Amino acid sequence: MNLDWVSKDGKLLLGARIVRTFSYGFLSVILAIYLKLIGFGDIAIGLVLTTTLVNSVFFNLFSSAYADKIGRKNTLIIFAVLMIASSVIFFVTDNYVALVIAALVGTINVTGSEVGAFLSLEQALLPQTVKDIKKRNSIFAIYNAVGTFAMSAGVLVSGLPSVLQNYGLDKIGAIKSLFLIYAACAVIVLAIYLFLSKNIEVKDNAPKSSLSLKNISPKSRGIIAKMSTLFAVDSFGGGFVIQSIISFWFYTRFGADLTSLSYIFAIAGVLTAISYMASTKIASKIGLVNTMVFTHIPSNVLMILLAFAPSFSIAISLFFARMSLSQMDVPTRQSYLMGVVSEDERIPAAVFTNTSRNISQAVSPSLSGIIISTLSLSAPFVVGGVLKIVYDVGIFFSFRKIKPPEEL
Template identity: 45%
Template sequence: MSLLPQVLRSLPHDGWLLFIARSARMFAYGFLAVVLALYLDRIGISAKGIGLLLTLTLVGDTAISLWLTTVADRFGRKKMLVVGAGLMLLAGGVFAATTNYPLLVLAATVGVISPSGNEVGPFLPIEQASLTQLVGNKERTGVFAWYSLAGSVASAVGAIFGGGLAQGLINAGWSPVASYRLLLVVYAGVGALLWVLFRRLTPAAESPRDESAPAAAPSFLAARLGLHRSFHLVLKMSGLFALDAFGGGFIPQSIMAYWFYLRFGVEPGLLGSIFFVANLLAAVSALAAARVAARIGLIRTMVFTHLPSNILLILVPLMPNLPLAIAVLLLRFSISQMDVPTRQSYTMAVVSPDELSAAAGITGVARTTGAAISPIFTGIFLANAALWNVPFFLAGGLKIIYDLSLYRSLQAVKPPEE
């Protein structure tokens, strides 16, 4: 008997390629989040400079993602994924090759690089669109949960790999800068691997042609964004998701790792272990999300699990010592990601088949845009020891507002399976 869960047994060739690409990419994002801020600090960039660079990184990723995802259904999902892989290779290569701040800003803006350990660039929206048409409505949330699990486990392994390798090289006599730079070379190598994987996708991953006319002619803006029937709903979701990401952007994983370093003097090896466990807990929660959603619905699952996780986020900096801070952080991670596969599945369920890439891309860009604004303020807070805890409070508070607004605005819009 196969050890694979039922929902994955019928996944076609293209689906498995997308799962492998997701895992490889999140592995790279995981180890980069542990060392990126430390690397920038070691090469002489100030806390404010780090915050600005991270903001510009996300701004660039936003623009690239919007461009590639809104044309993917028309010009080819495979082509856009290959372009994204090339931009990831470019960013990692430049970060490894130079410490020149303007060049780093240029590479961060044009290329694809993740300062948070989370998805950036065009990959996730286009992959979600392809997976949605490769599976049925009943299997969609389950496939997205396993897809999220694959990413979380890979990110966890990447975190412990990055922290452990950097610490091991430092203990062996390497300078911190040299050890962190090696990881940037590995990051660029993962970009090259993605390029190879995406080249193997078949036409089954491409967008189907919807020959039926939309209920009304799309506006100029909607047409430019690749939308028609779902334009207003996508805008509403985008606004809500942007608020959530704006809150989360105050304390992305790389900044959280930096905060533990500033507050408690935690070394890279322990940082890697902390976020390894955290991402494993997040992975398990993603699987649980599919079962919960089958009972209470996608929107309720998103809200009822996200609210307590945000309260725990606010409590992390209030802990008096390192063990308690780690414990609360891990408890928070154990439920914080249950909204991810449910949010992704919901977005794909309520739009037309030929709007999938565009809808996923626009809502994803909204999240990236929200997240891009916050780090510049976080850099200011981290430059003053008296304000180190403020990012946690802002993040948790804004995310709670998002949860309440989401429930009020979208609870009446049901996906087909509900």
Template identity: 40%
Template sequence: MPASATTDARTLLVTRALRGFADGAVSVLLADYLSLIGLSPLQIGAIVTGTLLGSAALTLALGLLGHRLGLRRLLLAASALMFATGLGFLGVTAFWPLLVIAVAGTLNPSAGDVSVFLPAEQASLSGTVEGRDRTRLFARYNLSGNLAGAVGALASGLPVAAARRFGWDRAAAERSGFALYAAVAVAVGVLYWKLSPTLDQRAGAATASPLRRSRRIVFRLAALFSLDSFGGGFIVQSLLALWLFRRFALSVETTGAIFFAAGVAAGFSQLVSARLAGRIGLINTMVYTHLPSNVLLILATLMPTAPLAVGFLLLRMCLSQMDVPARQSYVMAVVPPEERPAAASVTNVPRSLAAALAPLLAGAMLSRSSFGWPLLCAGVAKTVYDVLLLIQFGALKPPEETADTAVAAGGSRRSP
């Protein structure tokens, strides 16, 4: 933990871990559970799309209202909605009601965080640490989420194992994952309640105009992030699990173990990301780690056996999330503190909307073929994003990188 981090920073890392555990478990169970209750791959894709569309709308609304309601209140409201979402999936099995709950709720079908919590937590986190430590703190924030998500993915096999051992109905056993989701929401809400009342002032959340000075750069970043997220929507964890089920007939337990390993690899890679960003800069870190991961994703599509495909997917996960703390830190660094909640919201909402378009397409592809067309589409879209990001923002440095460059240049001029 960076030396300048406050107690609130530690609390937010714990809440990220708890949410990551719940998301990791549910994202693996979701596709198999929905299949067991009779939904088709296309309907599953529609529900996944609904979760992302709903998250996008809520994220935009709460992010732009953050300067009025306060970050702490927004986080408490989000935890209450998470609780209601868990209860909804626990008690409903028909497609159309589930689709409504998916749109209105907080369910996250992805290994990453694309939920309504994200902009409020990002803005809050930025106010709990000094600028020089921001990327390191974001790396630990994402590490906590990835590791807990990996454990959650591994735990997703427990209901299936219990059903097999005790002769329970498998769908009913897997439904218990949504009870866990609701319970985690309660725990997260209690922790949010304990956050410091001064959190909003330190995060710079009070402003009459959510995006006044940084509108242009935020919109440009949002457009690029949307392209990346559109590609990511083809391979959200629930649909990637569905592909593994259909392509290689893997079990839920095996798939959960794979995602556990992937989450661990992704989590620890983000610690390397913070160090790398300190050497080559935030934008270079985002691009030069992301491009190789896209190549590995495309190669996984072409593999004829499960071990080879899984091997390339795991190699990809060693690189694919290294851009996340760099991206989050970059957005917070290039906008004024008082505009951070809105900037986090506006850069994440188009990502959720773009990601929401792809799962329905991926579900349709998987309905017709078990070949990894969704993975191929994801790899191509993400590669285009990397190239455009480097071209448009490679020369725009955040203040701390500019200061470091100036110091280094001054030191070299004073050297004999």
């Protein structure tokens, strides 16, 4: 793939994304299972998963308030250091309080897609790493595609504990070894960020980002507020079916082992990555908003049907079909948002919309634990699917007439 149209900083951000999401791949599959093996109940597991998402809320707000004050590069470096710290804590102890603290202050990602501290800042930086406005959709598609391919490769590593058990490690010890790999990935991410240039920093005469929307134009303020609300609905629904919960569902309902799960999520990741690139082609024909909505509704119908799958093979088929469509809205919504606000509004726009997603998604895993305990193992799929369809309808009627510059 020729990336001559992407700056050095853009390529470094893509590299960091690849390494980071590789580590997220295996962690999202094994974390809930690991917590179950060391004695945590369903509700306790949900609380730990929720804490990892609360972390994203705090650090997104931190990015908005301080990234342009202490430096965008320095902010990314801080996040990488915290990623290292959290992985080490998960490796050295299984104390519940310590793990909650690690999930809260570190960057443990369990969703199967990136929602954490790095995303908002990188999302705002990407458009300025390309000169041609028509390439904005492409850089977001590539950013998400390479991350998902890397995550798929990482998912395959979740089968490593099964191999290590053949060499004398018990199941828990074998899984814990993956936290060391996670730490190594975090060190590489840190090293990549050290090579970023001053070009990613805010210009001296440009407004600096903050937690306030007062410096944002009334038009952009309305777009950000409405989109934040709708994104919150989408993420609240999505929080019921994060990858750790789906992994737990396959493990519990059908007895899928870690090796099988690694293959399932790896294939799903490849399908998702291909869909990212396809979304750019579709958006060029029917527009970003239409692409977001008309690919997302069918995927949510498939998620609801997944709850009623009578067999393992049918469940896998429905899951793969869903993953071929469900993430097409990701690069399109990122590109759309960065296109309809001005350059100096991009960091607060990314932060506020992603923070709304993180706050609402942080609640859902705990509720999933309660729903699973009181209703059924599959109930979260139905709840999540219905809520995400509500989001799709809202996006269509709210933004179908607001076009980014390249669609005017």
